[in-house]
Amino acid sequence: MSFNLATILRESRYACPGKPLCHSQDRTLSYEQVDEASGRVAAALLALGLERGDRVAVQLPNLPEFLLCYFGILKAGLIMVPLNPLLKGREIAYHLADSGSKMLVAFSLLAAEAVAGAEEAGGTEVYVVTLPGYDQIPEGTKPFTDLLAAEDTGDIVPTNADDTAVVLYTSGTTGKPKGAELTHFQLYMNCSVSGDLFGIQPDDAILAVLPLFHVFGLSSVLNVVVRFAGTMALVPRFEIEPVLDAMEKHRCTIFSGVPTMFFALLHADTAGRDLSALRVGCSGGAAIPGEVIRAFEEKFSGVVILEGYGLSESASTTTFNINAEQRKVGSIGKPVWGVQTRVVDGQDRTLPPGPENVGEIVIRGHNMMKGYWNNPEATAEVFRDGWFHTGDLGYADEDGYFYVVDRKKDLVIRGGFNVYPREVEEVLYTHPAIAEAAVIGRADERLGEEVVAYVALKAGAQAEEQEVIAFCRERMAPYKYPREVKFLSALPVGPTGKILKKELRT
Template identity: 50%
Template sequence: MLNLSVVLEDSAREHPDHTAVVYGDLRLPYSLVDSMANQVANLLVSRGIGRGDKVALACPNLPYFPFVYFGILKAGAIVVPLNVLLQAREITYHLDDSEAKAFFCFEGTPELPLGERGLEGFEGAAGAEHFFVLPATPLATESPYGESVWAALDGMPGTFETAATSAEDTAVILYTSGTTGQPKGAELSHQNMLLNAMVSDEMFPSHERNVYLATLPLFHSFGQTVVMNTGFRRHATVVLMPRFEPAAALELMTGESVTSFAGVPTMYWAMLTAVRTGQADVPKSLVTAVSGGSALPVEVLKDFSATFGVGILEGYGLSETAPVASFNQPGRPAKAGSIGTPIWGVEMRLVDADWNTVDDIGEIAIRGHNIMKGYYNRPEATAEVMRDGWFRTGDIARRDEDGYYYIVDRAKDMIIRGGFNVYPREIEEVLMTHPAVSLAAVVGVPHDSHGEEIKAYVIRGPQASVSEEELVAWCRENMAAYKYPRIVEFRDALPMTATGKILKRELR
């Protein structure tokens, strides 16, 4: 018997009065979070939902998220977390594709009409039977969109005997962002998710007080494993922030004495900008800063360490790897620009298109306890990326003599200009050393004779003035002739996903 909900249950048993979740003025102890999850489990069982059934959850970082997430797991069912930015049509697709029987959906706000989209998406789905609304007003028993979870939970006991799931049973289906084709559901077992949280927990030094800031979306694998599940396992306090705003995040860090922050590179860049422009002060309590999701520009890493007095530890993983696969691990020297070495129990190698191991630059393949069971109901898609327990990631990397890996780029982001392979990440790194450049994203755009031409989208630093011509000329002096961007476009902002990754497909 193994169930991921043990990360909550053990902490609730050992530290019932310890604060598990902070949201605004709310401070919820572990005992309360656990008994709320028990009520959700009882509700599901009362509606005929149990082991192996899929239950979808669309909710920003609010206390509802852990209540429902762990309640689904306790019932032996499978959590299908959905991105809160999905439109109704996309929600229908995810509900149908995962064969979800029930759907818990946040009511939403004027800026995020999730309840409306959720109900429309639910009504369009063939097999989904139960729609539970998570009201925006605390404890509200009515909602215009359907059955309020508070009304449904009324009278449900706060105790529950967790279903006896096995290590291999699916715990979570995480949908990949679907940059190519329709999103696919990566099936992750209780063992995948639990071991990843345990290894993540043991990699970081524990402090007298452990306070995590959860601004990465919990519906995404990074926030779920590295912040919520790891935080709950070490009896930490998890401070919830539904929407990342750099100055507000820094204020929260100071106000709640946050010790650990996990984010994507654009969050670190935004916090640096907020400090530099005087919108916020540097928090004094921060001890651990972790970056993942996409490659962290070395300039941002250097500036952050100098400004905040905390080094950023960079790691690497994907939804399919639960997610952590490699990390700059405490006790070993951290290398700037590197995603570190494989975590405990995990192997990595570089392969070519035919799965042959290569020494110099190749695609990362991973094997270990963190690899998904496969894509839900997609044997062909699974066979494309998995062989003999190895999973190929689509990321191109190199490895140094100490075994540290460095992401070169996403295989699909590589630009082929006049027959030369050009990796956008390398150009972005160089561009960001220019004093006037704050953030850069490089893409290939169609070109008649070269096949693709290199284009850079640039956000200038505060008060910086550099023209397109000047920047192109500077690039020509600092990069090989086939590499430098011929086209520069200045922007005030770049399109990003809900997790803060730059959306290159919208720039192409």
């Protein structure tokens, strides 16, 4: 079956050509402008000799040029390889070489590392996006504007529905990053199903601060907006004042983010701001504490936070709480349309419902990746009998709602007892002085592992280690509470705002 994901842009352009697709600082681009400009990029890429199935890496923050590259690459029948702009030269070289990318589009302010990585990878050609009024680019690179000089032919190269559209690299928490191959059809199904679940409406404006190079931002924000002809307010990075400014200026109705973003907004000074347009918060990427949900909805009256679950390998959304009436706080919801989810034991046998029956969450459906790029061994490790093994531990309840307890690798086994860090973190988040919390296991000669908590305090708040330990001890079984509490000014986070436990372990 022939299908190209870029069709979602073309169809929305036909429906509302002059409607704003994205706002970015002082720039606004309509659907017609994005469709036409991305067509120029597509024509330029083909004129340079790139052929269907070739890979093009894009290392940009949330700027309109990301959209032009994305849809231009898709229209040309090529494969997009989104990369984090903060990667260093050595890391860039790995991604370029592993994906076999023939071109890299980078951001001028961070282009030095891109150039170094491209040279190490074997001389990948680099095009550089500059900010308006900033024309300087590194020697040996070409300006992105060269890719806009071609004439838009209006063509969209026919691709098969199961052709790879995007190779999206995992974070590499266990070894080198692997490239998940996501197809045109998988990404289309995710944005179609997710948009319906989010209840997106024609006049919705979505705040796009999640990085578009990440599956959450790419698949569940950008693709959803374009598929349903919405409008997005692009914010390059999560900083409270720019986020609140964009939310207020563009009357944003939907905010998608990870729990640390919701927590930051919860404690931000919003006095005098009109944020009344906001009606839905979509949380994912990590478990959001129930206490944060309750406090956020109390502060932002009329807003409901709906939690979901997904992975790079599942093209984003896998389960979701569809509305305030049917959600269960603390749950990741039910499987989305066309997706099956179950909890299995070590022999891949389905476990019965109940929190006492914790096992690994496995998935199958239209949303699952083709496999890891050029890595059949890693693909075989995660797929068994058609089911993708997530590495996440959880359980289901009698109503079919799923709950994530923790990552397999994050599980702490203390004296033979399983301690799920998320459960301890939920308790820590109820402490009045604690702003952020993360729990890990530390090797212990007697018990195997000991429970250690890392916390950051709220501004102006004070707490002592033994007081926090006592707080947890009063609320948890004796084998669960942390015996050690370490205080940091802020916990380390990744590009999406997810707390990086691997850095706490080093």
